[in-house]
Amino acid sequence: MKLGFYPGCSLEGASREYNESVQAVAEKLGIELVSIPDWNCCGATAAHNLDKELSLSLPARNLALAEEAGLTELVVPCAACYSRFTVTQHELLHDNAMHKKVNEIIGKEYKGTLRILNVIQFIEEYIIDKLEDNMKFEINKKVACYYGCLLVRPNKILNFDRTEDPQTMDVVMKKLGADSIDWAFKTECCGAGFSVSFTEAVGRLSGKIIEDASHRGAEALVVACPMCHSNLDMRRPAMDKYNGKKIDTPVIYITQAIGLALGIDRKKLGLNRHFVPVKLDNFKPYVKKEVVVENTQIMEEI
């Protein structure tokens, strides 16, 4: 099985363990991820903060390239890139004039045929059914699933889950045997792009998130966004300063969690690259059984 893949800059650099874990899991389950040839940066926060057309053109170039390469589905693990891509697709498909203009700017023909998947949609569609047969361990830990902003908002465009209390990641984690807790900061912002330019704000925002999770007994935070991860993982000193105490709850990517359950080597999953050491171990060997996922009921009711 072949799927289009857009790693994005972070996954090639500061968050390469995310890329590594996505690749490792895909490889283990026989999914081939094909990168968009000659992809460029999506422009992230900087572009749309300064210029709308630029913020649409940069992602549009990638999407056009993906279409040229004959891809129909595109996996975009970085939540920020995913958000930029989806918003771009939405805007261009709903604004003919802008669509024409952007095509002219990028010098390519973007048609809008791609289906863009974030990592959770990717997991739901291509991974979750294969877990049962491939799981080696149960992640028998208490975890807090953290969604952040970009996966769930703007809800009108992304249409993700329940806006205020999303469940999809929790469902995946429960499937992996984890106890995913109910907590208050699932969709609060971590400080995102202010990591470098306004670190105190990140310290405060991320600080509140990590504090609430650890206060409720989470042994790890599970994320699906490299920005959330780098803020929560690397900005620990600023957070500890804000909280007035040291909190060493690790932050892992959901793909790393899956990798652990599949018994993939920790190094291959990039767990050694984290600033806050990931001490999670002593997993229970997995025995195939009926997994009762209570939250699916909530999901069905929506």
Next chain:
Amino acid sequence: MEEIKKIARELLAENKVQVVLGFEKGTANKVRPAFFTKAEDIDKLIYNEACIHNIALYLKKDTCQHAKGVAITATPNVVRSILQLSAENQITEEKIHIIGITHEGKCAGILDFKAAEEFSKTQPKGLKPEDKALIEKIQAMSLEERFDYWVEAFSPCIKCYACRASCPMCYCGKCNVETNNPQWIPVASHKYGNVEWHMMRAMHLAGRCINCGECNRSCPVDIPLNILSYMLSDFVLDEFDSEAGLNSVFTSALSAYTVVDKENFIK
């Protein structure tokens, strides 16, 4: 074929029907609609690819109106017409014996209305490639262009009313066009008078036309009337999720309200 004849013969012999409506051989290798009232005449009953005419039309004519039972050799278009006529209270199930003929020309046996509904839903509805091309061409036009196209298309009309005469859904005893006090539609055939007549007819058929194409076939000046009604049916299907000729009970899109109807134009 033999099966069709056998059924028809039996129905007549047992006096379940007084007339069998079908086709017989016509002159010059053509076929023509025929009414069989005696079992022994059934030998003349034929069905072949040439039998494309929508003979459901005759169900509303005197011969059939006065019979207690009528059997009809019914291709998918005829079946759809029968169902729509039933939905509009023009015929009753007790009276009509449908001898179904599939689009491949195979006998489907006697269909009660329930079976006919199923039959109607499962039989394919084909558009000819040239029709498709024309529809696409028209759809690509702006509204103004479209209007001009149709005005032009109607201009050769000579108001012979063959479209009306051949349409099974045009069963009104007294057509609107014949009402002269007030005179809604001008009698003479001139450019806009033609438009008025065809527009009215199209509106009257909206949501009721089963797209048999008889209007187009009968038109001596080849106006693509079937395209007009097809596009209208398509629109009704899109807007109201309703299609003519699938139900024997009333489902008319344009005069029935359902909770799921789009109301954005009111609210």
Next chain:
Amino acid sequence: MSNPHHTEDNSLAGKVQKHTGVKVSRCYQCGKCSAGCPVSSDMDFPPSLLIRKLQTGFPKHEEEVLRSKSIWFCLTCEMCIARCPMEVDIPPMIDYLRGESMRLNKANPAAKNIIRFHKAFLNSIQKTGRLYEMGLIVDYKSRSLNMVQDVVLAPSMFAKGKLKILPELIKDRKNIKQIFQKTLKNKHK
């Protein structure tokens, strides 16, 4: 849609509506956006107050908006619009206000680091097609003259394989340059 009975609205609010479709008059000042905004405490005017200032249309207030810290501190986390009962789409409005603020040279001094970072970021993309984190940090530091901050992080990031020394270059850099020429460069010369 603008009201055909009205003459063109030249106020800042009018421009916001024209360029982003966001109608500030819809806001009834419930303040739910400000309550949910993660950075409202960093802002001089929380989102709802920012809108209030646009609503009055007084030149003094419009000036305050364009010179505010608020528009730069917005994280575009979209919490405001997610919860706004009147569906006033604040993030695109703020994007527009930032553009105006830059264009008119009114950007708040407190935002200089943020703007520098954004510029450094785009600079990096423009040159290489992708983000070159090491370059970005160096560029940003030299722009902000804040050499100490984050110097602590860099070595350990490097040790963990998170920083690359050399930038990755995409092939069609001409295309990227062209995109920048036709958008950003075109307007902010």
Next chain:
Amino acid sequence: MARIGVFICHCGENISATVDCPKVSEVAAKFPGVAYSVDYKYMCSDPGQSLVVNAIKEHKLTGIVVSACSPRMHEPTFRRACAEAGLNPYLCEMANIREHCSWVHEKGDRTDQKAIDVVRMMVEKVKRNNALMSIKVPVTKTALVIGGGVAGIQAALDIANAGHKVVMVEREPSIGGHMSQLSETFPTLDCSQCILTPRMVEVAQNPNITLYTYAEVESVEGFVGNFNVKIRKKAKSIDETLCNGCGMCTTKCPQKKIPNEFELGMGNRPAIYVPFPQAVPNVPVIDRLNCTYYKNGKCKICEKFCQPKAIRFDQEDEIIEVAVGAISICTGFDVKKTDFFPEYGYGKHKDIIDGLQFERMASASGPTLGAIRRPSDGAEPKKIVFVACAGSRDPAKGIEYCSKICCMYTAKHAILYKHKVHDGTAYIFYMDIRAAGKNYDEFTRRAIEEDNAQYIRGRVSSIYERDGKLIVIGTDTLMNHETVEIEADMVVLATAGVANQGAEELAQKLHVSYDQHRFFSEAHPKLKPVETNTAGIYLAGACQSPKDIPESVAAASGVAGKISCLFSSSELTREPLIAFVDRIAAPDYSSCTGCFLCQPVCPYNAIEKEDIKDRAGNLIKSLAYINPGLCQGCGTCVAICKSKSIDIDGYTNQQMYSEVDALLNS
């Protein structure tokens, strides 16, 4: 040969200042068929009317056009004048040259021309008018009241006390509605139950009222004065004639843990139950979904203990048919539940409750006997947050209207809370305090000044739970839009008042219109506030829009007045401007094809099937027939009829066409 009279009114200067009336009269005199034309200062005055009467007699007029104001006011006046002169009143038409000309145009030739054209159109129309007779329909002097809340109770009692019969249908096992759930009522703080219960008992005891509880309207047919209603009386599994209301069954029922609807889930009830102690009638019902016997086929303990032997496990739903002359819809409202709020946790925090739940909690007969307690652990909340406009005025959530009652009941809640928890603090997040009403603003001032309610102007963005406390994050827009964070013990959401469940279906059964929020629509927002568009069907209470008790009661009395008027004579006179299907000679009998596409479009169910048979009784043809008692003359059937077989008296196709013709050919 037509002899039409044209009467041009100056309406003082209202018309004549703009329109040259003598000129119009002069031109009109030359229209074909016009026998007489005159202008006069006030045509509606006594001398004006005499002018009309005399002209009709003198010139032997066959029809008249009064060219004056809108027909709404004075058409009846001139019809009466016609009748006095011996001319059929429906041979009179009005040409509106005031609202359509003088009031909307400037003086000038073009305005005069328009006035002339308008008169010409009406002359052409009236030439084709037919003499019509008004329609008389009998009236059944029984009213149906749907819903037994405070509005229904008031309407039923007022109508019954006027001497008419009333049938009341209530969906729940007891009447009383939401008002019976309330603790105290604003702005007087008198006990809701204490003022309502006597009225409920009155309903049960009034000999003119037949009460069906645990019952719903199944179908409604007919028309004003003559409705046929089918009522489904759901099986209570009790013989009501035998039950003495001793309550033994309810105490013995082993099923005790069913969430009590009346207590909004804050208390439990058995499977055989009376919703609340003051219920009317005081007869229990068996909730078959939860009863052990219906589930497992075993138990029947209630039957064992029932002394009068009133339990009937095999009872079935009963359909009751009643004939009524008028219907009052009093089905009330519902409130949005707390799970409507994603940002407040989708209803998963037990200590976030809605306003109605707080009412039960504050009620002396409620689950806590009037004590304010946290549902999660029963502790007394020391800090309580009330959130007004929770869901109301929130287009994003689909409810853009103001629920109207919340400002007042929230102030009341804060007062009640303070009366019960003296050392507690009540915070109220609000957007505006809408306290328009007698003694209403004084009441909210009392909450603020006397009972120290802390009003904070701003909305709450989110609420989350931490260590047993509810963290409420809001803003204070009066304080520089600063974020306000309150660690509360309990939160009460003043959730939006919404249309009752099933309102849409009921509206469709009754053929009355409703708005996009499923509230029933009144016929006119100002002048017909308690009527629906369907004659004989009225509205009272919160089924129309959120209303408080005094408003509901006032509307109910209004309905009772309307219905009593309707019942004051045994016959109704109706205008004969109704649709009819043409009839022609055999063999066609009518141009109607009997397709009955007109049937579903008729909003009044007025179209029936008429069979034409030969002498031997064989069916020749089925035709549409329009019931003159039901038809309101809306004309929808005329529009849908393909063969143009339907027409409306007074507005026939011929008349309309000739009007247009007159305009185009002028």
